[in-house]
Amino acid sequence: MRKILALVMLLALVAQAKVVVTSPVIKEKKARYSINIVYPQIKSGVNIRVAAAINSVMEKDAQKMAADFRKSYAEESQDMNPEIPDWSFDAGYKVVYETPGILVFRQEGYDYRGGAHGSPITEAFTFDLVTGKRLTLADWYKDGYLKILSDVSRAHLQADKDLLGDPAWIISGTKPDLDNFSVVYPTAKGMLIVFPAYQVAAYASGQPEVLVPYSKLAPVAKPGTPTSP
Numbered sequence: 475m476r477k478i479l480a481l482v483m484l485l486a487l488v489a490q491a492k493v494v495v496t497s498p499v500i501k502e503k504k505a506r507y508s509i510n511i512v513y514p515q516i517k518s519g520v521n522i523r524v525a526a527a528i529n530s531v532m533e534k535d536a537q538k539m540a541a542d543f544r545k546s547y548a549e550e551s552q553d554m555n556p557e558i559p560d561w562s563f564d565a566g567y568k569v570v571y572e573t574p575g576i577l578v579f580r581q582e583g584y585d586y587r588g589g590a591h592g593s594p595i596t597e598a599f600t601f602d603l604v605t606g607k608r609l610t611l612a613d614w615y616k617d618g619y620l621k622i623l624s625d626v627s628r629a630h631l632q633a634d635k636d637l638l639g640d641p642a643w644i645i646s647g648t649k650p651d652l653d654n655f656s657v658v659y660p661t662a663k664g665m666l667i668v669f670p671a672y673q674v675a676a677y678a679s680g681q682p683e684v685l686v687p688y689s690k691l692a693p694v695a696k697p698g699t700p701t702s703p
Contacts, residue, residue: 492519492572493516493518493519493520493569493572493577493603494516494517494518494519495514495515495516495517495569496514496515496516496517497512497513497514497515497567498512498513498515498533499511499512499513500513500536500537500540502540506547506551506554506560506561507543507547507560507561507562507563508560508561508562508563509540509543509544509562509563509564510562510563510564510565511536511539511540511563511564511565511566511583512565512566512567513532513533513535513536513565513567513581514532514567514569514579515529515532515533516528516529520603521604521606523606524603524604524605524606525606526606527605527606527607528577528601528606528608531599531601531608532579532599535581535597535599536565539563539565540563543561543563543585546587547561547587550587554588558588559586559588561586561587561588562584562585562586562592563583563584563585563586564583564584565581565582565583565584565595566581566582566583567579567580567581567582568580568582570598570659570661571600571659571660571661571662573700574603575602575603575604575700576600576601576602576603576609576660576700576701577600577601577603578598578599578600578601578659578660579598579599579601580596580597580598580659581595581596581597581598581599582594582595582596583595591677593671594670594671594680594681596657596668596670596681597657598657598658598659598668600659600660611655611658611665613696614695614696614699614700614701615691615694615695615696615699616694616695616696617694618693618694619691619694620650620651620652620655621650622686622690622691622693622694623650623655623658623665623667623686624648624649624650624654626684626686626690627648627667627669627684627686628644628645628648630684631644631648631669631674631675631682631684632644634682636679637674637675637676637679637682638675638676638678638679639674639675639676639679643672643673643674643675644674644675647669647673647674648674654669654673655667656670657669657670660700660701661685663685663687663688664685664686664687664688664690664691665685665686665688665691665701666683666684666685666686667683667684667685667686668681668682668683669681669682669683669684688701
């Protein structure tokens with residue numbers, strides 16, 4: 475009986491264990507531009523193969539962002555006015571949701587390439603901690619989930635009197651198209667949608683967010699969906 479109790483306690487501790495994440499940096503400083511990208515790498519807390527799969531995705535994404543920025547600079551720097559401020563690319567991350575089976579990284583940053591202001595960067599990476607697969611909404615929900623996201627987010631945004639910009643942006647930016655919901659990730663209370671600058675409001679309104687309760691998505695949840703009620 476004591477052995478069984480000890481095993482149960484051990485399994486409970488394992489289930490509660492937190493994933494340990496380190497933060498490598500891609501840092502580069504040139505005459506007219508700088509890059510500073512902090513990205514996550516899992517050190518412990520999950521299966522080695524799972525960690526390797528997740529780490530590969532996150533490292534490749536960071537390297538691609540840096541490479542794309544360098545490429546753009548190389549293509550445009552020859553005609554760059556000396557009075558234009560130096561370019562810069564900064565990005566970091568935080569763990570925004572974690573369960574025994576799911577880990578979510580939210581990536582945020584700022585991409586400046588001259589002009590009055592740069593572009594905010596936001597991306598979400600949701601991983602299955604059993605398989606290492608990067609999860610999408612289609613893994614959890616059946617056809618119809620985009621319409622639910624569209625209806626809920628449109629009603630919420632239209633009721634927000636603080637948003638700036640043409641009201642037509644909300645209609646266009648919340649159509650039930652996959653491209654309009656590129657940044658959506660699970661939280662303890664529902665799916666959080668982040669709308670990029672200019673998609674549903676003026677730049678000054680930032681990146682509006684809408685939380686869609688899991689109860690709204692329950693009718694289209696697939697069996698075994700970890701975020702369903």
